[in-house]
Amino acid sequence: MRRLLATLCGLLAAVALFAIMALTFVDVGGRKLLSTSVPGSLELTELLMVVVIFAGLPLVSLQGEHVVFDSLDRWIPPAVRRVQQAIVDGISMLALLGIAWLMWTKGSQMIEYGDISAQLKLPLGPFVWVMSVLCVVTALVHGLLMLQPVAHHHAGVDETTP
DSSP, X not given: OHHHHHHHHHHHHHHXXXXXXXXXXXXXXXXXXXXXXXXXXXXXXXXXXXXXHHHHHHHHHHHTOSOOOOXXXXXXXXXXXXHHHHHHHHHHHXXXXXXXXXXXXXXXXXXXXXXXXXXXXXXXXXXXXHHHXXXXXXXXXXXXXXXXXXXXXXXXXXXXXX
């Protein structure tokens, strides 16, 4: 399951990032060589960045590569750190589920109101729904981590480090 999640989210982020790179290359080349840019390139870049960021959230949580304050960890026993990590993952899960619900509601409102991008006239609601779904996926990752707490989720830190 872990590998499937990492593959799907990684592929989604990689495709979006590649699209940004290709779009930027064509846009800059068009401006320099043909004195014209790709219509809506800024909008597309912004929307693709949303995909990159939100597809990366589950990966960051899964790998424990988020920002961590661990200055006091050397004085806290591993058992206490496990409980602390389970609590942090639980709070993160609840917060992400709340954010996902708000985003889903907002995406539905945007579709109902007919919100579209300024230049390309793309509907914005589905992008907000994608953000919501990826927040739910990240929340599920934190839920799984909460059920199997370790003293450290972040990469490169050994469980036995004093």
